Amino acid sequence: MDRSLVIGALIFACLLAMPVLLPLVGAEYLTGLLIKAMLLAIAAISLDLIIGHGGMVSLGHAAFIGVGAYAAAIGLESGIENILVLLLLTLVVTGGIALITGALALRTTGVYFLMITLAFGQMIYFTLTSLAAYGGDDGLTLWSLATFFGSDIVQNRGGLYFVILAVLFLSWFGVYRISQSRFGRVLRAARDNPQRAEVMGYPIARYQLIAYVIAALIAGISGLLLVQHAEFVSPSIAAWQRSGDLIVAVVLGGLGTRNGALLGAFFIVIVEELLSSVIHEWRLIYGPLLVLLVLYAKGGLNDLLTPAAQKGR
Amino acid sequence: MSLTLFLILCLNGLQYGLLLFLIAAGLTLVFGVMGFINLAHGVQYMVGAYLIFAFTGLTGHFGLALVLSLVTALLIGLLLEYVVFRHLYDRTHLDQVLATFGIIIFLNELAKVLFGPTTLSIATPEFLSGSIQLTEQLRYPVYRLVTIGVGLVVAAGLFLTISYTRTGMLIRAGSTTPEMVAALGVNIKQLFRIVFGVGAMLAGFAGVIAAPIFAIEPGMGDNILIVAFVVIIIGGVGSIGGAFVAAILVGLIDTLGRSLATELLSFVFNPSMANQIGPALASMLIYILMAAILVIRPKGLLPAKGVH
Amino acid sequence: MLEIENLHKSFGALTVSHDISLSVGAGQCHAVIGPNGAGKTTLIHQISGVLRQDKGRVALDGKDVSALSVWERVQAGLGRTFQITSVLPSFSVLENVATAVQAKNGSSLRFLAAAAREAALNDIAQDILTRVGLGARSGQQAADLSHGELRLLELAIALAGEPKCLLLDEPMAGLGRTESVALIDLLRTLREELPMLLVEHDMDAVFQLADDLSVLVDGQIVARGTPDEVRQNPKARAAYLGEGSG
Numbered sequence: 001m002d003r004s005l006v007i008g009a010l011i012f013a014c015l016l017a018m019p020v021l022l023p024l025v026g027a028e029y030l031t032g033l034l035i036k037a038m039l040l041a042i043a044a045i046s047l048d049l050i051i052g053h054g055g056m057v058s059l060g061h062a063a064f065i066g067v068g069a070y071a072a073a074i075g076l077e078s079g080i081e082n083i084l085v086l087l088l089l090t091l092v093v094t095g096g097i098a099l100i101t102g103a104l105a106l107r108t109t110g111v112y113f114l115m116i117t118l119a120f121g122q123m124i125y126f127t128l129t130s131l132a133a134y135g136g137d138d139g140l141t142l143w144s145l146a147t148f149f150g151s152d153i154v155q156n157r158g159g160l161y162f163v164i165l166a167v168l169f170l171s172w173f174g175v176y177r178i179s180q181s182r183f184g185r186v187l188r189a190a191r192d193n194p195q196r197a198e199v200m201g202y203p204i205a206r207y208q209l210i211a212y213v214i215a216a217l218i219a220g221i222s223g224l225l226l227v228q229h230a231e232f233v234s235p236s237i238a239a240w241q242r243s244g245d246l247i248v249a250v251v252l253g254g255l256g257t258r259n260g261a262l263l264g265a266f267f268i269v270i271v272e273e274l275l276s277s278v279i280h281e282w283r284l285i286y287g288p289l290l291v292l293l294v295l296y297a298k299g300g301l302n303d304l305l306t307p308a309a310q311k312g313r
Numbered sequence: 314m315s316l317t318l319f320l321i322l323c324l325n326g327l328q329y330g331l332l333l334f335l336i337a338a339g340l341t342l343v344f345g346v347m348g349f350i351n352l353a354h355g356v357q358y359m360v361g362a363y364l365i366f367a368f369t370g371l372t373g374h375f376g377l378a379l380v381l382s383l384v385t386a387l388l389i390g391l392l393l394e395y396v397v398f399r400h401l402y403d404r405t406h407l408d409q410v411l412a413t414f415g416i417i418i419f420l421n422e423l424a425k426v427l428f429g430p431t432t433l434s435i436a437t438p439e440f441l442s443g444s445i446q447l448t449e450q451l452r453y454p455v456y457r458l459v460t461i462g463v464g465l466v467v468a469a470g471l472f473l474t475i476s477y478t479r480t481g482m483l484i485r486a487g488s489t490t491p492e493m494v495a496a497l498g499v500n501i502k503q504l505f506r507i508v509f510g511v512g513a514m515l516a517g518f519a520g521v522i523a524a525p526i527f528a529i530e531p532g533m534g535d536n537i538l539i540v541a542f543v544v545i546i547i548g549g550v551g552s553i554g555g556a557f558v559a560a561i562l563v564g565l566i567d568t569l570g571r572s573l574a575t576e577l578l579s580f581v582f583n584p585s586m587a588n589q590i591g592p593a594l595a596s597m598l599i600y601i602l603m604a605a606i607l608v609i610r611p612k613g614l615l616p617a618k619g620v621h
Numbered sequence: 622m623l624e625i626e627n628l629h630k631s632f633g634a635l636t637v638s639h640d641i642s643l644s645v646g647a648g649q650c651h652a653v654i655g656p657n658g659a660g661k662t663t664l665i666h667q668i669s670g671v672l673r674q675d676k677g678r679v680a681l682d683g684k685d686v687s688a689l690s691v692w693e694r695v696q697a698g699l700g701r702t703f704q705i706t707s708v709l710p711s712f713s714v715l716e717n718v719a720t721a722v723q724a725k726n727g728s729s730l731r732f733l734a735a736a737a738r739e740a741a742l743n744d745i746a747q748d749i750l751t752r753v754g755l756g757a758r759s760g761q762q763a764a765d766l767s768h769g770e771l772r773l774l775e776l777a778i779a780l781a782g783e784p785k786c787l788l789l790d791e792p793m794a795g796l797g798r799t800e801s802v803a804l805i806d807l808l809r810t811l812r813e814e815l816p817m818l819l820v821e822h823d824m825d826a827v828f829q830l831a832d833d834l835s836v837l838v839d840g841q842i843v844a845r846g847t848p849d850e851v852r853q854n855p856k857a858r859a860a861y862l863g864e865g866s867g
Contacts, residue, residue, distance in 0.1 A: 181735065
């Protein structure tokens, strides 16, 4: 039995039980924290498809969270209430933007790709801040939220926690499945040795663009869910530092592994929570901690949880 | 729109462009020579601005503070190189991104702790305050003119150094064929340190001269870093000439765009529509330029030859 | 089978390919030899599409492929190996070949089913590995193979693309004596069904495998013919064999 599958299943069992367990110990306030971690994890898992499996270091992924969130928020403001319609809107807008920026960014590789995704991410961020009608810099508080055909199951007072958990599960399961599929195999081949993959007869840029769009779509969905949860949206969710956080999650967790991005996202949220409860200026510790982890802990958290025998995967 | 306003905008754009060049030059050299992608380069710009603020406060003398700031910026750069960066040269770009991201988080927070989260400003140094009459209708602040002049001098100096000195030759060789430089028996670590130190000092210098014009605040280096990346992409990685041309281009387009986009759009759309789209379009202009360059010349306007 | 007509390529003032024409017929092995820097690898790059020629055309099976990109030429049936070994290091030996098999068998736009469990792909891959003598190594990670095994793996990957014609860029490079002999044997049996263009330094290999020989010097073909004819050709001897016959 694959041990990573067991660890993953345990994590999801815990997450499923939490809404029941937390009230018993009087710690309901932690639900918000869990939701925050799950939303980060969804986006981080999607980013792992392009960084971990695709070898394309994108430094603008949070922009797609922002695009998804704003598509949903603007939809809500224009009177669309059905979450499925909002979802469709989010996917179309995020996918369209990812298709254009991805096609441009994939004209280059390596560090150019990194700089260009960073630049496009920043462009999207500034565009969001200039949407004066939707709050500009300050963001927008949403007075009406999406419903599922009139039911509040997709809201905080309904079952939003479980909806987010379900989306997290699907992302976790789906992205790893994709990475092991025929498509994912080509993607990984292009990561390992692009020239070789091309001389096997694959137009690799097309596969990379598809992966880029899939990842953006998932990030867009996490943006939609973020809006539903926070009942508020602001450009800060698309800031480049958020993209940096996502990369931290993916790398610390272990690139291209089944649970890496999931563990990394929870790690970040927990560390932030712990550090900030000890010292207000927690970033003074967090920053150097990152540097130390990069310098001394290769392989990521996933490595610490994986026995040496399985490290080939 | 009057010609005077247009000229003022062009001068502002030129000045912003030169500032960008000072930052992009270090960034592109460090990447060109060492293959090192340093997100924390923008932090040096912030450090420069805070240093001049602190030293002006301490000494009360801009010139003295300037010298102290440059020396300190250099020392901070070298310290970072020694403690962190030199361990990252043979790592993947991903590791470099992550570690330098950690340094940004740390230094931005440190600036907040030491100087507070609010925006600071310093006065234009006395002997450079005031403005001069350029044409009949055009008065322009002396300080801005001086920064343009200084920026051009530094750019020329850098260009001459790279083109005609031994170190410059090694830097050029290092960015195209690093194996050859190593084979020549050059102390490559020393070369890296020099390039890094100069880059850090240039960015710090940009922060120093920007301080009297723009707001000093934590995180001020991050946005300008990303614009510097745009400059590098447009100019071509590792190319000083490319960085110069692209920086001026970006500086002019951004400055003119922000002031004129709304006005120009109002010829096509009604005023409220133009007010909506104008600012958004203006902030996108340099990225659109970048995208266009990518389509036409994926390697940038003046790529360094054979960059890895 | 493979026809190359008047291929011309220069980088600035340096002409690396000067009106090169040659052809590889069915069941034939055409070898290109020449001193270092003669433009042999550049020639292979142009044929496989890595570099675009300035003038001239490349035709495979009567069909002009000059305008096609690298992957399209592979799909059209032009396989190649690299001078510097090029495999997928994090993949297993079997998956290296299965990935190449996949390019020829059905769509790669399948997103859910686990590719590693597709028996149809794995069986073909395993057959090819057995054929090149790597059958027992299929479970190994490619990065763990020896240099000689990697050269065989590259050949297996090229074969998996079901090429109509194979471009071999110094397949013997870095091989030991026994490994070379084995590879020459293998290539000789392959030649019957698969025409190949061989760029090689190892004269033993060339004289054992080649039906036709072209001598490339400074981007120009200075002599051609059967191996025996070329051996007698004074121009070829002067340019190349004199220094490389040992």
